[in-house]
Amino acid sequence: MRLTDEQVAKFSRDGYLLVENLFSPEEIEIILGEIPKAFAEDSPRRIREKSGAVRSVFALHQTNETFRRLTRLPRLVEPARQLLESEVYVHQFKVNAKVALEGDQWEWHQDFLYWHKEDGMPAPRVLTATVFLQDVNDFNGPMLLIPGSHRQGMIDVAAQKMESVAVPGVPGANGNGASWIHTLTADLKYKIDRGALAKLLGANSIYAAKGRAGFVLFFHGNLFHASASNLSPYDRMSIFVSYNSTENYLRDIEQPRPSFIASRDFSPITPVPDDSLLSGGESPNE
Secondary structure (H helix, E strand, O other): OOOOHHHHHHHHHHOEEEEOOOOOHHHHHHHHHHHHHHHHOOOOOEEEOOOOOEEEEEOHHHOOHHHHHHHOOHHHHHHHHHHHOOOEEEEEEEEEOOOOOOOOOEEEEOHHHHHHHHHOOOOOOEEEEEEEOOOEOOOOOOEEEOOOHHHHOOOOOOEOOOOOEOOOOOOOOOOOOEHHHHHOOOOOOEOOOHHHHHHHOOOOOOEEEOEOOOOEEEEEOOOOEEEOOOOOOOOOOEEEEEEEEHHHOOOOOOOOOOOOOOOOOOOOOOOOOOOHHHHOOOOOOO
């Protein structure tokens, strides 16, 4: 799928682009069929809410063929290449659960701030394609965006003092613990203050990304976004595939986050046929 000039201009102006019906009901059913098994796996890649419900599971594209194919579909890869003007690789993959009545908030943040400070990403030549697997409405915690906020650049925010948390199975995350867990939970490490948020909203209104299951939201790494808790009786699951330019590979830093959060395999993606989810076609070797 190639974006039109109008779509490219909108992404440049607003920092996001919503494309409806990019995945069919049949494809969504196949993807959802893989979720229970993925959520049941006891792994450091599985992050829980305070309630114990699953919040996110990372790097499933490395262990599950359906998710692996999804990251390589031309309908996602080609827009990423077009907008970033280069070859791309998957920097981060996660399934966000937003479980009914238990899915907690995501505070206002820029993804690139975390990727720059915690992972060593040099520049914001990165975007995320979010695939919504269920209908999104006013009540189940839609993503909230501040249009045009990406044009302000990275707004540096001081890190909050956080307690380290032991994460079994992850080297360096036991004993003294891991502070990076607070980059993934409802209590985020970098918090924007009220004044800065009000300034960002001075000339903009908050936009809520809503639609029928199968729509995709492409958004810039510096776009401010958030979401409220899921107050409905229905889950609101989504997949976040973050594509980084191969020219913007991560630099070496001290105590980087685990590779399941920030990949250090910078190999450019080789797309698969666009019907691969339905046909079950083999992914090419990398």
